[in-house]
Amino acid sequence: MPAAKIDTILHALGDPTRRAMVERLSHGPMSVSKLAEPLNVTLTAVGQHLKVLKKGGLVKSQKDGRVRVCMLDAAGFAQLRSWIDQQRPALEKQLDRLGEILEEEDS
Numbered sequence: 001m002p003a004a005k006i007d008t009i010l011h012a013l014g015d016p017t018r019r020a021m022v023e024r025l026s027h028g029p030m031s032v033s034k035l036a037e038p039l040n041v042t043l044t045a046v047g048q049h050l051k052v053l054k055k056g057g058l059v060k061s062q063k064d065g066r067v068r069v070c071m072l073d074a075a076g077f078a079q080l081r082s083w084i085d086q087q088r089p090a091l092e093k094q095l096d097r098l099g100e101i102l103e104e105e106d107s
Contacts, residue, residue: 005057005079006079006080006083008055008056008057009056009057009058009076009079009080010080011052011056012052012053012055012056012058012076013056013058015049015052017039017041017045017049018049018052018053020038020039021035021039021046021049021050021053021059022053022058022059022072024038025059025070025071025072026072028071029069029070029071030069030070031067031068031069031070032046032047032050032061032067032068032070033067035070050070054073056076057073057075057076057079058072058073058076058077059071059072059073060072060073
């Protein structure tokens with residue numbers, strides 16, 4: 001997986017407002033105005049945050065009449081999970097080694 005794509009996804013999730021938006025959308029699709037309600041930011045700011053989330057493949061939207069409805073996009077999350085799964089063996093190996101070192105110190 002290209003590092004640039006993971007960088008884009010992690011950048012999108014690196015902002016607390018965007019993470020809050022993702023969390024709200026995990027309960028189901030909603031309009032941009034509904035998404036903005038508890039965030040205490042302008043609709044313009046919400047639009048900018050959505051643009052970053054869309055670029056990361058985490059959110060998509062569609063027009064429903066005069067209302068833009070947003071929903072999570074599984075594609076970005078699948079890419080993130082794949083990247084994490086690729087990193088897991090190296091991390092587990094490091095944790096196993098740390099456990100061995102700690103056991104040696106206890107002996």
